[in-house]
Amino acid sequence: MKVAGYxxxxxxxxxxxESFDVAAPQPAEVxxxxxxxxxxxxxxxxxxxxxxxxxxxxxxxxxxxxxxRVEAVGESVTAPAIGQRVMAYxxxxxxxxxxxxxxxxxxxxNLAGWVGVHRDGGYAPVTVLPAANVVPLPDSIPxxxxxxxxxxxxxxxxxxxxxxxxxxxxRVAVIxxxxxxxxxxxxxxALFGARVAGLEAGEGKLETIRRMGAVPILSRSFDEIDLxxxxxxxxxxVVVDLVGSRASLAWALDALALGGRLVVLTTFRxxxxxxxPRDLVLREITLYGSRYASKAELRESAELVAAGRIHPVVSxxxxxxxxxxxxRALREGTLIGRGAVNWTL
Ligand SMILES: [Zn+2]
Numbered sequence: 001m002k003v004a005g006y007x008x009x010x011x012x013x014x015x016x017x018e019s020f021d022v023a024a025p026q027p028a029e030v031x032x033x034x035x036x037x038x039x040x041x042x043x044x045x046x047x048x049x050x051x052x053x054x055x056x057x058x059x060x061x062x063x064x065x066x067x068x069r070v071e072a073v074g075e076s077v078t079a080p081a082i083g084q085r086v087m088a089y090x091x092x093x094x095x096x097x098x099x100x101x102x103x104x105x106x107x108x109x110n111l112a113g114w115v116g117v118h119r120d121g122g123y124a125p126v127t128v129l130p131a132a133n134v135v136p137l138p139d140s141i142p143x144x145x146x147x148x149x150x151x152x153x154x155x156x157x158x159x160x161x162x163x164x165x166x167x168x169x170x171r172v173a174v175i176x177x178x179x180x181x182x183x184x185x186x187x188x189x190a191l192f193g194a195r196v197a198g199l200e201a202g203e204g205k206l207e208t209i210r211r212m213g214a215v216p217i218l219s220r221s222f223d224e225i226d227l228x229x230x231x232x233x234x235x236x237x238v239v240v241d242l243v244g245s246r247a248s249l250a251w252a253l254d255a256l257a258l259g260g261r262l263v264v265l266t267t268f269r270x271x272x273x274x275x276x277p278r279d280l281v282l283r284e285i286t287l288y289g290s291r292y293a294s295k296a297e298l299r300e301s302a303e304l305v306a307a308g309r310i311h312p313v314v315s316x317x318x319x320x321x322x323x324x325x326x327x328r329a330l331r332e333g334t335l336i337g338r339g340a341v342n343w344t345l
Contacts (some may be wrong), residue, residue, distance in 0.1 A: 005124025006323065007059040011049030015062070015123070015323070022126050025074035030131045032086060036317075037122030038065025038147035039326045039339035040180040051117045063341075064090045064115040066122035066129075067137060067146040077131045086134035087150040087302070088115050088122070089295055095132040106158075106292040123323065125343045135298045138306045144340040145305070148312035152180045152338050153301040154293035155265070156188035161297070163288045164238050164261045168193030171231045175252065176242035177214060178205025180338040181265070183313045185240055186214040191309060194238070197230035201333070208313060208336050222251040236260065250274045256285055263288045313337030319345035 001022045006015040025031045045051065047062050066088035070080050080086055092115065093100050093108035100108050115121050115133065137146055160166040172189040176182045177198030183205075189196045190213030198214035200206060206216035215230035227236065235257035241248050244266025252262050253275050262285065264273075279285065293301075304310040316326050316339040326339035 011053040027075040029074040031072040032068040033071045034068040034122045035143035036342045037063040061120035061124045062116045063122035065147045085137045087137045089133045105294045144317040145312040147340045149301045153184045154298045156185040157297045158293035159290045160188045160192045163290045166192040170194040170237045172238045173197045173236040175199045183337040186212045222247045261286045
C-alpha cells in the first residue's frame with residue numbers, strides 16, 4: 001500500500017514528507033489506520049536519535065502515541081479483530097518473559113526497542129505494529145484527546161499508583177507541571193487525593209495548571225521557590241521531577257519532608273543525583289525511578305478518560321502539514337500539555 005507521511009532519513013536531521021510503501025502485516029502483526037498521533041518532547045528525542053541512532057534503522061516513521069483502527073491482521077492473529085479501535089504501547093516487549101507476564105511490561109527482559117524508533121510509528125496515516133503492541137481503546141474518546149492516554153496519562157498513573165503510591169494527605173510537587181506528562185501528573189495526583197503544587201517556568205502554562213487541580217508556582221529559578229501558597233508551611237511528601245536538571249534535583253531533595261519520596265523520570269546521561277547516604281538515612285528519603293507504564297495501566301487510563309475523571313490536555317491539534325509548527329512550540333517551551341497530528345483533517 002502506498003502512503004504519504006513523514007520519515008527520518010538522518011538521526012537529528014529534518015523530517016522528510018514523502019510517499020512510500022507499507023507492506024501487508026506479517027504473522028503476529030496488525031495494520032493500523034492512524035486517526036491521530038501525539039506530538040511531544042519524547043518524539044523529538046527519538047528523531048534526534050537519543051534512544052537509538054543506527055543508520056541501518058533509516059528511513060523511519062517517528063511517533064509513538066498512536067490512536068487508530070485495525071484495518072488488516074497478519075496470519076495467526078486472533079486479537080485484536082479487524083475494526084477494533086486501538087492505541088499503541090510504546091515499548092516493543094516480548095509478552096512472554098517474567099516481567100511481561102506479571103504486569104511489569106516496561107521492564108521486559110527482551111526489550112526490542114520502541115515504536116517510532118525500531119519500527120515505524122504514527123507520523124504516517126497507516127502503520128504496521130506487532131499485535132502485542134496495541135491495546136483496545138473505547139470508541140467514545142475523540143482521537144486527538146486519546147493520543148494523550150498511552151504515554152502522557154498512563155505514565156502519571158504508573159507514578160501515582162505503582163511507584164510513589166500517592167494517597168490522600170500527600171503533598172505532591174510536580175516540577176515541569178505544564179508539559180505533556182506534567183499536566184496529567186497534576187491531574188492524576190489530584191485524582192489520587194493529594195494536594196498538588198505545579199512548578200513551571202513558563203508563565204503561559206500557569207492557568208491550565210490551576211484548572212487541572214494544582215496551585216501553580218512560577219519556578220524560573222530554583223533558588224526562589226515558595227511552596228507556601230500550596231502547602232502552607234509544610235514540605236512536600238512527594239516530588240516528581242520531570243525536568244531532571246542538576247538544579248531541579250538538588251531542589252527536590254532539599255525540599256522533601258522527612259520520609260519523603262522523590263520520583264525521577266528523566267534519562268539525561270550527564271546529570272548526577274546530588275545526594276549522600278547520610279541524607280537518605282537521616283531524613284528517610286526514598287528514591288524512585290519510574291519507567292513508562294504497563295499495558296494494564298494504558299487500559300485503566302483509557303477508562304479514567306472515558307469516565308471523565310481525567311481530562312486530556314491536548315492544546316494543539318494540527319493536520320499533517322502543521323507538525324513542524326508544533327515541534328517548534330515544543331522546542332520553545334510554549335506548548336501547553338500535548339500536541340497531536342490528526343490524519344483525518
Ligand atoms: Zn518481556
